[in-house]
Structures are given as structure tokens and as C-alpha cells.
Amino acid sequence: MKLIFATLFLFVQSLAFSAGSSSSIDANKEYLKAEKLIKSYEFEKAIKALNKLLTETPDGYTKADLYNYLGYATRKQQKPNFEKAEKYYLKALKINDQHIGALEYLGELYYETDRLEEAFELLDRLESAAGKDSEEYLELFEILNS
Template structure:
């Protein structure tokens, strides 16, 4: 009987950990990395082929409109290509789906810096620090802000 209780507790802690994991927050697509189109789009972005990634990301956001990760990458690729209006809409959509999306908050903050909106970038940094402390996304945005100052 004590073994059954152990298994039940382990299962409950596992569920709790999943519920608290920001990557699994509402609006995030927990299986995004298993989608071949998403994986291909990420590879193209890693290779700085932003124009090549866009058709994949456009299709993903059409097919999976609740996929915050795809919207975030769509924003990133568009920002890198100078399509700031499309990037802004994509980041806003990602954050509407998942207000705690660390990548979207960082990249949107970087977009704000490019647009000369340092106060908005600093607000994103404060949000990031509140969500994750000194995580990679917060540190990267803080560094970008410091470089612009």
C-alpha cells in the first residue's frame, strides 16, 4: 500500500510541475517541436534564412492559430526582414495566446528598441524579470537595452 501512495504522489507532483512550467502555459503548443514544419522553420531561422521560414510560419499560424510559438517565430522572422508591422501583430498574437511567453516578450522588446521605443522595451524587461528572474531572455533583452543606451 505505501508503494501505491508513492506513485500517486509522484504523479501529482508531475502534474503540478507541468502546470507551473511556463512553456506549457495556456496558449503554448506543447508539441510544437514535434511538428515537421515548425522544426524546418526553426532550422531556417537558425540559418538566417528568414524569407525561407516565412511561408512555413504563415502556414503554421493559419493551420494552428493557437500556436504561440509559431506566432513568435513568425514575428522574429518578419522583424529580421524589416517587416515591423507584421512582426508587431505576430508578437501581440503570441502574447495574447500566452502572456508569459518568454521568447515573445524578449523579441517584442528588441523590436521596440529597433523602433526607438525604449520605455516599452524596458516594460517588457520588467515583465520578463518578474516571470523568470535572470533567465536567458531577460538577460538578452537587458543587454540589448544597455547597448542602445
């Protein structure tokens, strides 16, 4: 009888463990790798890495962070896709309407696509979210006033 309970216990434990780990990748490690690719201007590789992470449970980052970086890499790649980048930024902001990275980068996209009114609206939102002294606010302010 004890053997049956022990076997059942081990079986249930293994099910619980496998349910909690949907894949074998280290999501945080992969996110940091994608971040490094972006910083080294390897945008196409970063996009592939970030897309893989969309199905993972965030670890050390948020889904909004993923969509923000997808937007950034899509906008900065050799052949920018502004429409797709905008959709990624908007997804990030739908998850977190105060995401300062997405607010700044979407403002830059609006500037790059001659949508200045929308860019200045995002500057106002960025001021509310992060303040006038934040790096993100100052960078977007400089771009819009150059």
C-alpha cells in the same frame, strides 16, 4: 446482418480517423524545419513554412510559438516589417502573456524602433515571467543598457 454492422463500423472508424487529421503534413516536422530555416537566416522561407502551420493543429509547439517566430522572421528578414512583426508578437502574447520569447523579441523591436519606455516595461514583464537569470532577460537587459 453481421456484414452490415461490420461495414458500418469500418465506415464510422474511417470517418473518425479522417476528422482527426485535417492535412497530410507532419506539423511538428514542419515546425522544426521552419525553426532550422530561422537559425540559418533564411527568414523568407521560414515565414512561408510558418504561415502554412497556422491552419494546423500544433504538435510539439504552440500557436504562441508560431506567432513569436513569425514576428522574429518578419523583423529579421532582408526588408524588415516592424509593424507586422509587432502584430505577430502581440498575437503570441495574447495567447500566452508570459511567452518569454515574444516578451524578449518585442522588447528588442521596441528598442530598434526607439520606443525605450515600452522596451523597459517588457524587460520588467520578462523578469516576472522568467527571472533575472534567464537567457532572454539577460539578452534584452544587455541590449537596453548598451
